[in-house]
Amino acid sequence: MPAPSRPSPAEDIAHKRSALALGQRGIGNTWPNPSVGCVIVNHGRVVGRAVTAPGGRPHAEPAALDMAGVSARDATVYVTLEPCCHWGRTPPCTDALIGAGVARVVIATRDPDPRVDGAGVARLRAAGVAVDEGVLQKEADELAAGFRSRVRQGRPLVTLKLASTLDGRIAARSGESRWITGEAARRAAHALRGRHDAVMVGVGTVLADDPELTCRLPGYRTNPVVRIVADSHLRMSLTSTLAVTAATVPTWVLIRDGTDRDRRHAFADAGVTLIEVAKGETGVDPAAALAALADAGLTRILVEGGAQFAASLLRANLVDRVAWFHAPAVMGGDAWPAVQAFGIEHLDAMPRFARVGDTPLGDDMLTEFIRKS
Numbered sequence: 001m002p003a004p005s006r007p008s009p010a011e012d013i014a015h016k017r018s019a020l021a022l023g024q025r026g027i028g029n030t031w032p033n034p035s036v037g038c039v040i041v042n043h044g045r046v047v048g049r050a051v052t053a054p055g056g057r058p059h060a061e062p063a064a065l066d067m068a069g070v071s072a073r074d075a076t077v078y079v080t081l082e083p084c085c086h087w088g089r090t091p092p093c094t095d096a097l098i099g100a101g102v103a104r105v106v107i108a109t110r111d112p113d114p115r116v117d118g119a120g121v122a123r124l125r126a127a128g129v130a131v132d133e134g135v136l137q138k139e140a141d142e143l144a145a146g147f148r149s150r151v152r153q154g155r156p157l158v159t160l161k162l163a164s165t166l167d168g169r170i171a172a173r174s175g176e177s178r179w180i181t182g183e184a185a186r187r188a189a190h191a192l193r194g195r196h197d198a199v200m201v202g203v204g205t206v207l208a209d210d211p212e213l214t215c216r217l218p219g220y221r222t223n224p225v226v227r228i229v230a231d232s233h234l235r236m237s238l239t240s241t242l243a244v245t246a247a248t249v250p251t252w253v254l255i256r257d258g259t260d261r262d263r264r265h266a267f268a269d270a271g272v273t274l275i276e277v278a279k280g281e282t283g284v285d286p287a288a289a290l291a292a293l294a295d296a297g298l299t300r301i302l303v304e305g306g307a308q309f310a311a312s313l314l315r316a317n318l319v320d321r322v323a324w325f326h327a328p329a330v331m332g333g334d335a336w337p338a339v340q341a342f343g344i345e346h347l348d349a350m351p352r353f354a355r356v357g358d359t360p361l362g363d364d365m366l367t368e369f370i371r372k373s
Contacts (some may be wrong), residue, residue, distance in 0.1 A: 007041065007076055012106055015039050015046075015078045016136045020108070022051040022060070023080045023143045029054045029223050031197040032297030034081055034147035038064040040102070042075035054222040059084070061093040065100050073101035080140045082111040085120040094123040104130040108140030112151045146197070146299030149320070155290035156301045159321040160310055161192060162338045166326055169335035170307065175208065177336075184362040185325045190217050192323055196302040198226035198252075198293070202283070202309030206236045213242065213304070214249060224249045226298065230309055232256040232283040234263050238270060247271035254284045254292070286312045311342035314351050322353055322369040325361070 007015070022037030029035070033056030040048035048068030050060045061083055065072050083093035083105070097105060105124055110117055110133070124131050141148070146157040163181050164170050171177035179186065193199050194215040205211065206229055213227040227242055231253050236243065242251050252273045255264075264274055275296070278288040286309075293301065302323075303313060313319050344350055353369035 006104070007044075011041075011044075012078070012132070012135055015041055015076075016080075016106060016108060018046075018049070019078045019080050020136060020139050020143060022049060023140075026051045026054075027143070027146075027195045028197055028225070028300065029221055030056045031146075031299045032056060032150075033059070034144045034299070036060040036079060036081045037143075038080075039078045040064050040068045040072055040075050041078065042068075042071050042073075047071035047075060057090055059090060059093050062090070062096045065096055068100070074103045076104040076106060077102050078106045078135075080108045081144055082107050082109070082116055082118075082120040083124070084111065084113070084116050085123045086115045092120075092123075094120050094127075097124065098127040098129060102129060104132070106132045106135050108135055109133075109137045109144060112144075112148045114151075145320075150294045150299045155287070155294045155318070156197070156298045157320050158290065158301050158303060158313065158318055159192075159196065159323055160303045160313065160319045161189065161323045161325070162310075163189065163325040164327070164338045165329045165331050165335075167330050167332070167335075168338045169331035170305070170338045171336040172331060173334045173336075175336070177209070180329070181325050181327045181364045182362045185327075185364040185366065187217070188359070188361050188366055189325060190215050191220065193225050193302055194220045196225065196300045197298045198228050198301045200228040200230065200301050200303045202306045203229055203231035203235050204306040204308060205304070206231070206240055206242060208306070210241050212245075226250040226252060228252045228254065228293070228301070230254045230284050230286075230289060232259075232279060234259045234267065234274075238263075238266055243267065243270050243272060252293075252296075254289050256284055280312065282308065282312065286316045286318055290318060307337055307340040310338065311340040314339060315342040317351060317371075319351065320371050324367045324369070325364060326367065327364050 019037035019039045023035045026035030030052040036052045038050050038060035048064035050063035052060045085092045085094040121131050149157040199213045215225050234255050254275050256279045275292050277292050278285045352372045357368040359366040
Protein backbone atom coordinates (compact mmCIF):
# COMPACT_ATOMS: atom_id res chain seq x y z
CA MET A 1 0.00 0.00 0.00
CA PRO A 2 1.45 3.43 -0.87
CA ALA A 3 2.36 5.84 1.94
CA PRO A 4 -0.63 7.75 3.22
CA SER A 5 -1.10 11.24 1.76
CA ARG A 6 -2.35 14.11 3.89
CA PRO A 7 -5.87 15.20 2.92
CA SER A 8 -6.33 18.81 1.83
CA PRO A 9 -8.01 21.36 4.15
CA ALA A 10 -11.13 21.16 1.97
CA GLU A 11 -11.21 17.37 2.34
CA ASP A 12 -10.73 17.71 6.11
CA ILE A 13 -13.74 20.02 6.32
CA ALA A 14 -15.90 17.78 4.12
CA HIS A 15 -15.16 14.67 6.18
CA LYS A 16 -15.60 16.58 9.44
CA ARG A 17 -19.03 17.74 8.25
CA SER A 18 -19.90 14.10 7.65
CA ALA A 19 -18.83 13.28 11.22
CA LEU A 20 -20.93 16.15 12.57
CA ALA A 21 -23.96 14.95 10.59
CA LEU A 22 -23.52 11.50 12.14
CA GLY A 23 -23.29 13.03 15.60
CA GLN A 24 -26.52 14.94 15.05
CA ARG A 25 -28.34 11.63 14.57
CA GLY A 26 -27.60 10.57 18.13
CA ILE A 27 -28.71 13.70 20.00
CA GLY A 28 -31.21 12.72 22.67
CA ASN A 29 -30.36 9.01 22.48
CA THR A 30 -26.87 8.74 23.97
CA TRP A 31 -27.11 10.26 27.46
CA PRO A 32 -25.28 10.22 29.83
CA ASN A 33 -22.58 10.29 27.12
CA PRO A 34 -22.35 12.89 24.35
CA SER A 35 -23.34 12.02 20.81
CA VAL A 36 -20.10 11.74 18.84
CA GLY A 37 -19.65 11.19 15.11
CA CYS A 38 -16.59 9.45 13.68
CA VAL A 39 -15.47 8.97 10.06
CA ILE A 40 -12.35 7.03 9.04
CA VAL A 41 -10.75 7.78 5.67
CA ASN A 42 -7.89 5.94 3.95
CA HIS A 43 -6.50 7.19 0.61
CA GLY A 44 -9.61 9.27 -0.01
CA ARG A 45 -12.03 6.41 0.68
CA VAL A 46 -14.35 6.26 3.67
CA VAL A 47 -13.67 2.92 5.34
CA GLY A 48 -15.51 3.37 8.61
CA ARG A 49 -18.19 5.58 10.10
CA ALA A 50 -20.24 5.48 13.28
CA VAL A 51 -22.14 7.48 15.88
CA THR A 52 -22.31 6.82 19.61
CA ALA A 53 -24.82 4.03 20.17
CA PRO A 54 -28.12 4.57 22.04
CA GLY A 55 -27.42 4.61 25.77
CA GLY A 56 -23.89 5.87 25.16
CA ARG A 57 -22.09 2.62 24.27
CA PRO A 58 -20.25 1.61 22.25
CA HIS A 59 -18.50 4.88 21.56
CA ALA A 60 -18.26 6.09 17.99
CA GLU A 61 -14.51 5.49 17.55
CA PRO A 62 -14.38 1.73 18.30
CA ALA A 63 -17.56 1.18 16.28
CA ALA A 64 -16.03 2.95 13.27
CA LEU A 65 -12.76 1.03 13.74
CA ASP A 66 -14.69 -2.25 13.72
CA MET A 67 -16.21 -1.27 10.39
CA ALA A 68 -12.85 -0.25 8.95
CA GLY A 69 -10.98 -3.36 10.06
CA VAL A 70 -7.41 -3.52 8.70
CA SER A 71 -8.15 -0.49 6.50
CA ALA A 72 -7.85 1.67 9.62
CA ARG A 73 -4.06 1.34 9.54
CA ASP A 74 -2.45 4.61 8.37
CA ALA A 75 -5.91 6.17 8.01
CA THR A 76 -7.14 9.62 9.06
CA VAL A 77 -9.87 9.66 11.71
CA TYR A 78 -12.33 12.54 11.91
CA VAL A 79 -14.07 12.76 15.27
CA THR A 80 -16.32 15.49 16.65
CA LEU A 81 -15.05 15.23 20.24
CA GLU A 82 -11.65 14.45 21.71
CA PRO A 83 -11.37 10.65 22.21
CA CYS A 84 -11.55 9.52 25.83
CA CYS A 85 -8.36 8.29 27.49
CA HIS A 86 -9.69 6.78 30.72
CA TRP A 87 -11.26 3.47 31.65
CA GLY A 88 -14.99 3.49 32.31
CA ARG A 89 -17.34 0.70 31.35
CA THR A 90 -15.37 0.48 28.12
CA PRO A 91 -11.63 0.78 27.34
CA PRO A 92 -10.18 4.18 26.31
CA CYS A 93 -10.91 5.20 22.73
CA THR A 94 -7.36 6.56 22.43
CA ASP A 95 -6.00 3.04 23.00
CA ALA A 96 -8.30 1.63 20.34
CA LEU A 97 -7.11 4.22 17.82
CA ILE A 98 -3.46 3.63 18.66
CA GLY A 99 -3.90 -0.14 18.53
CA ALA A 100 -5.51 0.12 15.09
CA GLY A 101 -2.46 1.98 13.76
CA VAL A 102 -4.21 5.13 12.57
CA ALA A 103 -1.87 7.84 11.28
CA ARG A 104 -3.82 10.99 12.08
CA VAL A 105 -6.79 12.12 14.16
CA VAL A 106 -8.68 15.33 13.39
CA ILE A 107 -10.57 16.54 16.46
CA ALA A 108 -13.20 19.27 16.29
CA THR A 109 -13.30 20.16 20.00
CA ARG A 110 -11.89 18.97 23.30
CA ASP A 111 -13.79 16.86 25.80
CA PRO A 112 -14.83 19.01 28.81
CA ASP A 113 -14.58 16.00 31.14
CA PRO A 114 -11.61 16.79 33.43
CA ARG A 115 -10.43 13.19 33.04
CA VAL A 116 -9.88 13.94 29.34
CA ASP A 117 -9.71 17.67 28.37
CA GLY A 118 -6.42 17.55 26.49
CA ALA A 119 -5.16 14.28 27.94
CA GLY A 120 -6.65 12.35 25.02
CA VAL A 121 -4.75 14.56 22.58
CA ALA A 122 -1.53 14.11 24.58
CA ARG A 123 -1.96 10.33 24.68
CA LEU A 124 -2.34 10.12 20.90
CA ARG A 125 0.64 12.37 20.21
CA ALA A 126 2.82 10.46 22.66
CA ALA A 127 2.07 7.32 20.62
CA GLY A 128 3.15 9.02 17.38
CA VAL A 129 -0.32 9.78 16.04
CA ALA A 130 -0.62 13.17 14.34
CA VAL A 131 -3.40 15.26 15.85
CA ASP A 132 -5.09 18.36 14.43
CA GLU A 133 -7.63 20.28 16.48
CA GLY A 134 -10.30 22.91 15.99
CA VAL A 135 -11.70 21.94 12.58
CA LEU A 136 -15.35 23.13 12.69
CA GLN A 137 -15.08 23.64 16.44
CA LYS A 138 -18.11 25.94 16.69
CA GLU A 139 -20.37 23.30 15.16
CA ALA A 140 -18.87 20.60 17.38
CA ASP A 141 -19.33 22.72 20.50
CA GLU A 142 -23.01 23.04 19.62
CA LEU A 143 -23.28 19.28 19.17
CA ALA A 144 -21.74 18.70 22.62
CA ALA A 145 -23.49 21.63 24.33
CA GLY A 146 -25.66 19.47 26.58
CA PHE A 147 -22.78 17.28 27.71
CA ARG A 148 -20.62 20.36 28.29
CA SER A 149 -23.36 21.95 30.42
CA ARG A 150 -23.70 18.81 32.53
CA VAL A 151 -19.94 18.53 33.10
CA ARG A 152 -19.08 22.19 33.61
CA GLN A 153 -22.26 23.67 35.10
CA GLY A 154 -23.61 20.62 36.87
CA ARG A 155 -26.96 20.79 35.10
CA PRO A 156 -28.47 19.83 31.73
CA LEU A 157 -28.85 22.31 28.91
CA VAL A 158 -32.39 23.73 29.20
CA THR A 159 -34.55 24.70 26.23
CA LEU A 160 -37.87 26.38 27.02
CA LYS A 161 -40.51 25.59 24.41
CA LEU A 162 -43.44 27.97 24.09
CA ALA A 163 -46.46 27.70 21.77
CA SER A 164 -48.44 30.90 21.91
CA THR A 165 -50.26 33.62 20.07
CA LEU A 166 -48.47 36.79 18.96
CA ASP A 167 -49.25 38.37 22.33
CA GLY A 168 -47.77 35.45 24.25
CA ARG A 169 -50.98 33.67 25.29
CA ILE A 170 -51.23 29.90 25.58
CA ALA A 171 -54.94 29.43 26.36
CA ALA A 172 -58.18 31.35 26.16
CA ARG A 173 -59.79 32.75 29.30
CA SER A 174 -61.85 29.55 29.52
CA GLY A 175 -58.68 27.43 29.50
CA GLU A 176 -59.17 26.14 25.96
CA SER A 177 -55.76 25.64 24.30
CA ARG A 178 -56.04 22.95 21.59
CA TRP A 179 -54.85 23.91 19.13
CA ILE A 180 -53.19 27.32 18.96
CA THR A 181 -50.66 26.25 16.33
CA GLY A 182 -51.23 24.12 13.24
CA GLU A 183 -50.23 20.61 12.25
CA ALA A 184 -46.83 21.56 10.79
CA ALA A 185 -45.83 23.34 14.00
CA ARG A 186 -46.97 20.40 16.11
CA ARG A 187 -44.88 17.99 14.06
CA ALA A 188 -41.88 20.26 14.48
CA ALA A 189 -42.52 20.30 18.24
CA HIS A 190 -42.43 16.48 18.30
CA ALA A 191 -39.14 16.56 16.39
CA LEU A 192 -37.83 19.00 18.99
CA ARG A 193 -38.76 16.52 21.72
CA GLY A 194 -36.90 13.85 19.81
CA ARG A 195 -33.67 15.88 19.98
CA HIS A 196 -33.71 16.03 23.77
CA ASP A 197 -33.03 13.47 26.46
CA ALA A 198 -36.15 14.46 28.38
CA VAL A 199 -39.31 16.55 28.31
CA MET A 200 -40.21 18.38 31.52
CA VAL A 201 -43.40 20.07 32.72
CA GLY A 202 -44.87 21.38 35.92
CA VAL A 203 -47.68 19.52 37.63
CA GLY A 204 -50.19 22.19 36.59
CA THR A 205 -49.77 21.14 32.96
CA VAL A 206 -50.38 17.50 33.90
CA LEU A 207 -53.52 18.34 35.86
CA ALA A 208 -54.90 20.58 33.11
CA ASP A 209 -53.97 18.64 29.96
CA ASP A 210 -53.13 15.02 30.94
CA PRO A 211 -50.33 14.98 28.33
CA GLU A 212 -48.41 12.01 26.93
CA LEU A 213 -45.11 13.92 26.51
CA THR A 214 -43.81 11.49 23.89
CA CYS A 215 -42.17 11.96 20.51
CA ARG A 216 -44.94 10.78 18.21
CA LEU A 217 -42.94 10.63 14.98
CA PRO A 218 -42.58 6.98 13.97
CA GLY A 219 -38.96 5.90 13.69
CA TYR A 220 -37.58 9.28 14.73
CA ARG A 221 -35.56 7.97 17.67
CA THR A 222 -34.54 4.66 19.21
CA ASN A 223 -35.14 5.27 22.92
CA PRO A 224 -38.23 6.92 24.40
CA VAL A 225 -37.88 10.45 25.73
CA VAL A 226 -37.73 10.59 29.53
CA ARG A 227 -40.81 12.36 30.89
CA ILE A 228 -40.31 14.57 33.96
CA VAL A 229 -42.87 16.30 36.16
CA ALA A 230 -42.05 18.89 38.82
CA ASP A 231 -44.68 17.97 41.41
CA SER A 232 -43.52 18.99 44.87
CA HIS A 233 -46.51 17.52 46.72
CA LEU A 234 -47.21 14.62 44.34
CA ARG A 235 -50.58 15.97 43.26
CA MET A 236 -50.75 14.24 39.88
CA SER A 237 -53.28 11.44 39.56
CA LEU A 238 -52.40 7.77 39.59
CA THR A 239 -54.83 7.46 36.66
CA SER A 240 -53.04 10.13 34.59
CA THR A 241 -51.59 9.08 31.25
CA LEU A 242 -48.06 9.58 32.57
CA ALA A 243 -48.60 7.32 35.60
CA VAL A 244 -50.51 4.64 33.70
CA THR A 245 -47.78 4.34 31.04
CA ALA A 246 -44.79 4.71 33.39
CA ALA A 247 -44.00 1.01 33.27
CA THR A 248 -43.15 1.29 29.56
CA VAL A 249 -42.06 4.93 29.12
CA PRO A 250 -39.54 6.40 31.62
CA THR A 251 -41.40 8.78 33.92
CA TRP A 252 -39.66 10.75 36.66
CA VAL A 253 -41.36 12.97 39.23
CA LEU A 254 -39.50 15.61 41.24
CA ILE A 255 -40.93 15.86 44.76
CA ARG A 256 -40.14 17.56 48.06
CA ASP A 257 -39.56 16.01 51.43
CA GLY A 258 -42.74 15.25 53.33
CA THR A 259 -44.92 13.97 50.51
CA ASP A 260 -47.40 11.29 51.50
CA ARG A 261 -45.61 7.96 51.97
CA ASP A 262 -48.50 5.84 50.72
CA ARG A 263 -48.73 7.89 47.53
CA ARG A 264 -45.00 7.52 47.05
CA HIS A 265 -45.30 3.76 47.25
CA ALA A 266 -48.26 3.73 44.87
CA PHE A 267 -46.42 5.76 42.22
CA ALA A 268 -43.27 3.68 42.62
CA ASP A 269 -45.35 0.51 42.18
CA ALA A 270 -46.71 2.00 38.94
CA GLY A 271 -43.16 2.37 37.62
CA VAL A 272 -42.64 6.07 38.34
CA THR A 273 -39.16 7.14 39.47
CA LEU A 274 -39.42 9.61 42.35
CA ILE A 275 -36.57 12.08 42.87
CA GLU A 276 -36.58 14.13 46.07
CA VAL A 277 -35.13 17.64 45.79
CA ALA A 278 -35.03 20.76 47.94
CA LYS A 279 -38.09 23.01 48.07
CA GLY A 280 -38.11 26.38 46.38
CA GLU A 281 -40.20 29.51 46.81
CA THR A 282 -42.97 27.67 45.00
CA GLY A 283 -42.70 23.94 44.36
CA VAL A 284 -39.30 22.36 43.96
CA ASP A 285 -36.15 24.45 43.77
CA PRO A 286 -35.32 24.67 40.04
CA ALA A 287 -31.53 24.70 40.48
CA ALA A 288 -31.66 21.70 42.81
CA ALA A 289 -33.98 19.91 40.38
CA LEU A 290 -31.62 20.40 37.44
CA ALA A 291 -28.62 19.32 39.51
CA ALA A 292 -30.43 16.10 40.43
CA LEU A 293 -31.29 15.46 36.79
CA ALA A 294 -27.65 15.99 35.80
CA ASP A 295 -26.64 13.49 38.48
CA ALA A 296 -29.08 11.06 36.85
CA GLY A 297 -27.22 11.51 33.55
CA LEU A 298 -29.41 13.89 31.56
CA THR A 299 -27.70 16.40 29.27
CA ARG A 300 -30.54 18.12 27.35
CA ILE A 301 -34.00 18.92 28.69
CA LEU A 302 -36.95 20.44 26.84
CA VAL A 303 -39.26 22.33 29.21
CA GLU A 304 -42.79 22.61 27.85
CA GLY A 305 -44.67 24.28 30.71
CA GLY A 306 -46.47 25.44 32.56
CA ALA A 307 -46.33 29.17 32.94
CA GLN A 308 -45.39 29.10 36.63
CA PHE A 309 -42.62 26.57 36.14
CA ALA A 310 -41.25 28.54 33.17
CA ALA A 311 -41.21 31.65 35.37
CA SER A 312 -39.24 29.87 38.10
CA LEU A 313 -36.57 28.79 35.62
CA LEU A 314 -36.33 32.24 34.04
CA ARG A 315 -36.17 33.89 37.46
CA ALA A 316 -33.22 31.65 38.35
CA ASN A 317 -31.52 32.34 34.98
CA LEU A 318 -31.59 28.64 34.12
CA VAL A 319 -33.00 28.82 30.56
CA ASP A 320 -30.30 28.43 27.89
CA ARG A 321 -32.47 28.32 24.77
CA VAL A 322 -36.00 29.29 23.79
CA ALA A 323 -38.00 27.63 21.01
CA TRP A 324 -41.03 29.84 20.43
CA PHE A 325 -43.80 28.55 18.18
CA HIS A 326 -46.11 31.48 17.55
CA ALA A 327 -49.41 31.53 15.71
CA PRO A 328 -50.62 34.63 13.82
CA ALA A 329 -53.44 35.34 16.28
CA VAL A 330 -54.16 37.50 19.32
CA MET A 331 -56.14 36.56 22.47
CA GLY A 332 -55.81 39.60 24.72
CA GLY A 333 -54.88 40.22 28.31
CA ASP A 334 -57.56 38.03 29.90
CA ALA A 335 -56.10 34.88 28.28
CA TRP A 336 -53.46 32.73 29.98
CA PRO A 337 -49.86 33.95 29.63
CA ALA A 338 -47.00 31.72 28.47
CA VAL A 339 -44.95 32.83 31.48
CA GLN A 340 -46.30 33.95 34.84
CA ALA A 341 -44.98 37.00 36.65
CA PHE A 342 -41.53 36.51 38.19
CA GLY A 343 -40.68 39.83 39.76
CA ILE A 344 -38.93 41.88 37.08
CA GLU A 345 -38.95 45.51 38.23
CA HIS A 346 -36.17 46.96 36.06
CA LEU A 347 -35.34 46.36 32.41
CA ASP A 348 -31.73 45.45 33.12
CA ALA A 349 -32.95 42.47 35.18
CA MET A 350 -34.71 40.82 32.23
CA PRO A 351 -33.25 37.57 30.91
CA ARG A 352 -32.16 38.42 27.38
CA PHE A 353 -31.80 36.16 24.38
CA ALA A 354 -30.34 36.41 20.89
CA ARG A 355 -32.35 35.19 17.92
CA VAL A 356 -30.54 32.46 15.99
CA GLY A 357 -33.18 31.21 13.57
CA ASP A 358 -36.66 31.54 12.09
CA THR A 359 -38.53 28.66 10.47
CA PRO A 360 -41.94 29.13 8.77
CA LEU A 361 -44.30 26.26 9.58
CA GLY A 362 -47.46 26.71 7.55
CA ASP A 363 -49.13 29.84 8.93
CA ASP A 364 -47.02 29.62 12.10
CA MET A 365 -43.40 30.47 12.85
CA LEU A 366 -40.72 28.84 14.99
CA THR A 367 -38.21 31.38 16.32
CA GLU A 368 -35.19 30.05 18.19
CA PHE A 369 -33.08 31.96 20.69
CA ILE A 370 -30.00 31.41 22.83
CA ARG A 371 -29.31 33.15 26.12
CA LYS A 372 -27.02 36.15 25.97
CA SER A 373 -24.03 35.74 28.26
